[in-house]
Amino acid sequence: MSPEKMVHMANQIATFFKSQPGEDQAERVAGHLRDFWEPRMRDQLKAHVAAGGDGLDDLVIKAAQQV
Amino acid sequence: MKDFIIPDDRDMGTPAREGAPVTLTIDGFDVTVPEGTSVMRAAAEAGISVPKLCATDSVEAFGSCRLCVVEIEGRRGTPSSCTTPVAPGMVVHTGSSKVRKIRRGVMELYISDHPLDCLTCSANGDCELQDMAGAVGLRDVRYTAPEGAPLDNHFEARDTSGENHRYLPKDDSNPYFTYDPSKCIVCSRCVRACEEVQGTFALTIEGRGFDSRVSAGNIFDDFLSSDCVSCGACVQACPTATLQEKSVIELGTPERSVVTTCAYCGVGCSFKAEMQGDTLVRMVPWKQGKANRGHSCVKGRFAYGYAHHQDRILNPMIRDRITDPWREVSWDEALSFAATRLRALQEKHGQKSIGVITSSRCTNEETYLVQKLTRAVFMNNNTDTCARVCHSPTGYGLGQTFGTSAGTQDFDSVEKTDVVIVIGANPTDGHPVFASRLKKRLRAGAKLIVIDPRRIDLVKSAHVEAAHHLPLRPGTNVAVVTALAHVIVTEKLYDEEFIRTRCDWDEFQAYAEFVADPRHSPEATEELTRVPAADLREAARLFATGGNGAIYYGLGVTEHSQGSTTVMGIANLAMLTGNIGRPGVGVNPLRGQNNVQGSCDMGSFPHELPGYRHVKLPEVRKIFEDAWGVTIDPEPGLRIPNMLDAAVDGTFKGLYCQGEDILQSDPDTKHVAAGLAAMECVIVHDLFLNETANYAHVFLPGSTFLEKDGTFTNAERRINRVRKVMAPLNGYADWEITQMLANAMLKESGGANWTYTHPSQIMDEIAATTPSFAGVTYGMLDEKGSVQWPCNEDHPDGTPLMHVDEFMRGKGRFIVTEYVATDEKTGPRFPLLLTTGRVLSQYNVGAQTRRTANSVWHGEDVLEIHPHDAENRGLNEGDWVKLASRSGETALRAHVTERVAPGVVYTTFHHPDTQANVVTTDFSDWATNCPEYKVTAVQVSASNGPSEWQEDYAAQAEMARRILPAAE
Ligand code: SF4
Ligand code: SF4
Ligand code: SF4
Ligand code: FES
Secondary structure (H helix, E strand, O other): OHHHHHHHHHHHHHHHOOOOOOOOOOHHHHHHHHHHHOOOOHHHHHHHHHOOOOOOOHHHHHHHOOO | OOOOOOOOOOOOOOOOOOOOOOEEEOOOOEEEEOOOEEHHHHHHHOOOOOOOOOOOOOOOOOOOOOEOOOOOOOOOOEOOOOOOOOOOOOOOEEEHHHHHHHHHHHHHHHHOOOOOOHHOOOOOOOOOHHHHHHHOOOOOOOOOOOOOOOOOOOOOOEOEEEEEEOOOOOOOOOEEEOOOOOHEOOOHHHHHHHHHHHHOEEEEEEHHHHEEEEEEEHHHHHHOOOOOOOOHHHHHHHHOOOOHHHHHHHHHOEEEEEEOOOOEEEEOEEEEEEEOOOEEEEEEEOOOOOOOOOOOHHHHHOOOHHHHHHOOOOOEEOOOOOOOOOOOOOOHHHHHHHHHHHHHHHHOHHHHHEEEEEEHHHHHHHHHHHHHHHHHHHHOOOOOEHHOOOHHHHHHHHHOOOOOOOOOEEEEEEEEHEEEEEEOOOOHHOOHHHHHHHHHHOOOOEEEEEEEOOOOOHHHOOOOEEEEEEEOOOOOHHHHHHHHHHHHHHOOOHHHHHHHHHHHHHHHHHHHHHHOOOHHHHHHHHHHHHHHHHHHHHHHHHHHHHHOOOEEEEHHHHHHOHHHHHHHHHHOOOOOOOOOOOOOOOOEEOOOOOOOHHHHHHHOOOOOOOOOOOOOHHHHHHHHHHHHOOOOOOOOOOOHHHHHHHHOOOOOEEEEEEOOOOHHHOOHHHHHHHHHOOOEEEEEEEEEEEEEEHHHEEEEEEOOOHHHHHHEEOOOOEEEEEEOOOOOOOOHHHHHHHHHHHHHHHHHHOOOOOOOOOHHHHHHHHHHHHHHHHHOHHHHHHHHHHHOOOOOOOOOOOOOOOOOOOEEEOOOOOOOOOOOOOOOOOOOOEEEEEEEEEEOOOOOOOOOOHHHHHHHHHOOOOEEOOOOHHOOOOOOOEEEEEEEOOOOOEEEEEEEEOOOOOOOOEEEEEOOOOHHOOOOOEOOOOOOEEEEOOOOEEEEEEEEOOOOOHHHHHHHHHHOOOOOOOOO
């Protein structure tokens, strides 16, 4: 998957959970990624974060630690 | 074939009533019926058929033929039994000599103006006029012509004085049925069926007395050019050969019938397949069918001819490269070719390098086997289905709020509703039989709110008008739904009692605070949504206070970047107003394909095992691991778009695609094509060489719904039986082919052990592993006709209404729905918004319906554009136009219409030569990756014909479809 597309998809998820009340947004983003993203996609995301996380929402970067 | 006795199918004469019991005596027998029942129906209940012509139980009685007269003690004269309601203690005589004489006289008059060509008439053996002549004992007709002049009549084309001006020739303009006025008895059953059952009002009776005739539209119209939508209700109601299926004219009357289920849309209509041997004579909607109650649309009723179309592929084919022509081979060779390739790909690229797409057109049993193939033979979770691109947000959204992914009601519920919201759906085209039932309720006084960018037919059609049409800008669903909630919350119109007892009160408070924020008010969002605030407020008030409120929605809700959020917003609205858990209310997703509900139920999604249980749950995996003797991968697999991305990346190499045409139906055609082209083994299992097959290495010919046993599950969770009426032309039912493929692969690894011999065994396995299906067997389906899941110990007869006392998840959950603008934005290069949809006569990618006469109604996809936008671009009706987005471009003809708002254009995706999806983009729903079909920024400009891309595509398709002559 192109990095732009992955960043876009991950940020969309973060945008939703950011709008939700509560304190556990990062955990909920991580939970969504664990439940719906196939390991290859999660690996790609983690690699992107490791390489600086260009373009990713802060919440995704935080969530990526728990994926 | 298992014996299945068709339950009582008699015509009871007039519709059933609900009411207090009334007891009366008919011909000496006591009979008790609900108040309001006609004497005719009461007699029928007692087993006595009163002769009749103008009455039939699909429409209200009319009382015009006077054949049904009876005598009632204490009443004067001979009232007609079809229009006389029962009364307590009434004493009725249906066979006195007085009424017999009257009936004979009536018949004599009818027959005097009817041709006596019964032996060669197409309705011979299936004509109520003939039956009634027999029943009343008509022996002669005393009317004779005066000397030198003929008897005035409607059936002789010429008489002694020349042309008979009363004679009208046969109208055979409709491809499926004819109208032969010379045989009409003007009973008006057809007119009433068109009004009451179908709700189209295409027919009228013109003229009076002896001059009266049935007429479709005005004087210049024939059936084809009139408003008629070819639903067949009038043909069904006609007692004579006047309105008659062309197939019956050609083949004669059927000798047996088998009850089965339509394989087109998610309404799931029940039909009697009427047969002569293994030839299908006609499909007749089945009165006992609980989804359709005896009604149908043009697709299920008439468009089955694709099953025998010459394009159908009947032999397996393989090729090494997609640039090679196809080679016909034996089943063994095709399957071992496929199995060897798939196993080799797994060796080389890993267990997760291959996957499947299950079909939402195939049966539950077939879908279950295909996902089992991935999980138990491929040993991964790479399974997905077309629901990805339509209702996956429904699964997520309703799962989060209510606890399960399904509509809450049955279709009968619409009869009890008072206010209906239709949002992002176009039922008169997409779900026609449901639309007819809805329109019937609307004509009886229920109110309608339509939320749709287009002025769909429901907004205003014969005798139906929406109280409110909120023509929102595509992509702003969440803002509109949240604004509705804002009005309900800030004006305190919500149902506090319901919310306190049924929902999580803390979550409600957080939600209420969120929606009450003035930035969600209709006034604040008007500029964005383009919905007039005052209208939106009125609509919200009406929904909250108008009685039973029901919401029906379709792909205009789900196919957006915020599809899942809108579904949650809809669930919020239903909970806010307490509209859950009883008849007449609820949240009702209108499912697209016939078995999309079933394919989701059966574990087609890469993260869920059958019954919507996540693969991460060890207790769920254990059930299937025990049943299948394998270890199940606990990680979610790839979804369709992810498979294509992984293919382009080189990590996904092989695909088994059953009954689905992703190249045509999925968005961003170029990306789909690139993904398919990057794979090394694409197996297409289908009836026809579809578009996806252009990129396939193995083609396995499929079977139609007429050729196999199984079940489909419709949009109301109803499990309906599909029954085999003829042997598969391709040799095998689809479930057998999947089993052969599984065994071919297992043989490679040492143990071919799939041994199903009948789909009922597959259902038994589903029931044993999936709690919501625990009580389902073929035996019980034969007995009950159909059942709505959950069906288990707690609900032995199934579940017509869900969440009655509590939600599946316990407390209903309100979820905050913040509007987020899609990134698909208009700008100077692409100033218009394209939204897509479908039409009545075609189905999905059109592979089936394009191969029937339905194409007379929709021969090509056209682009609807507002006159203002057309004028700006110098475009006229019928011009070729270029439609371009950042993804690609195509060309099609323009239809200039005010149905779309300025700034919005609309088209359908039924035809591969247009390929509207070359224009749609890869944006998708945040939660489920359901593509954003409904919003694409585009430009429209003049063009001289097909685009270069279309020409290249057509050339590639032609090359890819070559088949080598079979080697002897
Ligand atoms: S067309 Fe058939 S149903 Fe209609 S009025 Fe004539 S006989 Fe009756
Ligand atoms: S086919 Fe249906 S729409 Fe057409 S005239 Fe008959 S009842 Fe009306
Ligand atoms: S297409 Fe849908 S509405 Fe039409 S007959 Fe089939 S199931 Fe019924
Ligand atoms: S059947 Fe009763 S009047 Fe025609």
